[in-house]
Amino acid sequence: MLLSIHPEHPQERLITRVVQCLRDGGVIAYPTDTTYGIGCSIFNKKGIERIYQLKRREHKKPFSFICPSLSEVSRYAKVSNVAFKILKRYLPGPYTFVLEATREVPDLLLTRQKTVGIRIPDNRICLEVVQMLGNPVITTSANLSGEDPVGDPDMIDINFGAQLDLIVDGGMLTTDVSSVISLISDVPEVLRVGTGDVSWCS
Numbered sequence: 001m002l003l004s005i006h007p008e009h010p011q012e013r014l015i016t017r018v019v020q021c022l023r024d025g026g027v028i029a030y031p032t033d034t035t036y037g038i039g040c041s042i043f044n045k046k047g048i049e050r051i052y053q054l055k056r057r058e059h060k061k062p063f064s065f066i067c068p069s070l071s072e073v074s075r076y077a078k079v080s081n082v083a084f085k086i087l088k089r090y091l092p093g094p095y096t097f098v099l100e101a102t103r104e105v106p107d108l109l110l111t112r113q114k115t116v117g118i119r120i121p122d123n124r125i126c127l128e129v130v131q132m133l134g135n136p137v138i139t140t141s142a143n144l145s146g147e148d149p150v151g152d153p154d155m156i157d158i159n160f161g162a163q164l165d166l167i168v169d170g171g172m173l174t175t176d177v178s179s180v181i182s183l184i185s186d187v188p189e190v191l192r193v194g195t196g197d198v199s200w201c202s
Contacts, residue, residue, distance in 0.1 A: 001161075001165075001166055001167065002153060002154075002157055002167045002169045003017065003018065003166055003167065003168055003169060004169040005018075005125050005168055005169065005170055007031065007123070007124065007125060007170045007171050008124065009124075010124055010125050010128050015125070015128050015129055015132055016132065017166075018030070018129050018166060018168055019129055019132045019133050021165055021166045022040060022041050022044075022129070022133055022137065023041070023133070024165075025040070025041075025044055025046060025047055026040065026047070026165035026166060027039070027040045027044075027047045027050050027051060027054075027163075027164055027165055028040070028164060028165060028166040028167065028168060029142050029153070029156045029160065029164055029166075029167040029168065030125065030126050030129065030137075030167075030168040030170070031123055031125055031126060031153075031168060031170030031171070031173055032066075032119070032121040032123050032126055032139065032173075032178075033092070033093070033094050033121040033122040033123045033195075034094050034121070034149075034173070034174060034176045034177055034178050034194065034195050035141055035142070035149040035150065035151045035173050035174055035175050035176055035177065036141070036142040036149070036150055036151060036153065036156055036173060037066075037126070037138075037139040037140060037141060037142060038051055038054070038055070038138070038140055038141070038142045038160070038164070039051070039063075039065075039066070039137040039138035039139050039140065040137060040138055041133065041135060041136075041137060041138075042065050042105075042106055042109060042135060042136045042137065042138060043106060043135060045106070045108060047138075048063070048108050048109075048138060050163070051063065051138060051140065054160060054163045054164075055140060055143070055144055055145050056144050056145050057140070057145040058145070061145075062108065062109050062110060062111055062116075062117075063109060063117075063138045063139065063140050064096050064116070064117030064118060064119055064138075064139050064140070065109065065116070065117070065118060065119070065136040065137060065138050065139055066118075066119045066120065066121060066126060066127075066130050066136055066137050066138075066139045067118055067119070067120055067130065067136050068120070068127050068130040068131040068136075069120070069131075070084070070087055070088060070091065070120070072136070073087060073099075073118055073120070075102065075104055076101065076102055076104050076105050076116065076118065076136065077099035077100060077101055077102060077105075077116055077118055078099060078100040078101075078102060079099060079183075080183075080186060082183075082186040083097075083099065083183040083186075086183060086188065087120075087183075090196070091120040092120045092121060092122035092123075092127070093120070093121075093122050093196055094121070094122070094176070094178045094179065094194060094195035094196040095119070095178050095179050095180075095181060095196040096117045096118065096119050096178045096179070096180045096181070096192075097117070097118055097119075097180075097181055097182075097183050098115050098116070098117050098118075098180065098181065098182040098183065098184060098191065099115060099116060099118060099183055099184065100114060100115055100116075100184060101114050101115055101116040109138075113184075115182075115184060117180065118136075119139055119178060121139075121178075123170070125168060125170045129168075141177060142156045142159075142160065143159075148175055149175045149176070149177060150175065151172055151173035151174050151175045152172060152173075153167055153168075153169040153170070153171075153172075174195075176194060176195040177192070177194040177195065178192075178194045178195060178196060179192060179193055179194040179195065179196035179197075179198050180192035180194070181196075181198065181201060188200075188201040189201070
């Protein structure tokens, strides 16, 4: 089901519907500041498994997740002083930052190195959803693994509609992806070049 929400002025009653869907164990598609993502609560094991299946993604590749604020990031990741300054400067924005995980992170989302990828997208809809939900949501682009991301909610409905509980229509988006930067050490390491400028890492 497509649910249209205003991208600049999200209607609270509609945000509430999205949050209730997530609390009920739903898997949704939603807009970010790059392209559309697919996600569920990070504590929804069945939902995470559904996302692996619908994306045909290998289980050895954990998902990143969205936090609503820097204070929430520090709950799920160990943030050094250097890392905090970087996060404060570049978030919200089109970046995924890889950090050492805390014990709050479910095992399904951990890499072998006990790290996690965390986003705070510059998109009011998804941030208000996560804020109201009270915990992070999975974020992975709305496409089959290895294929191009999809920025058209109608196409997501055609491709995945039967496998999703809700598609949040926030308008047409790009098919860009976030830049991925590791902050495991105090020297940032670029793991993927996406929309976010990475020239400051050099």
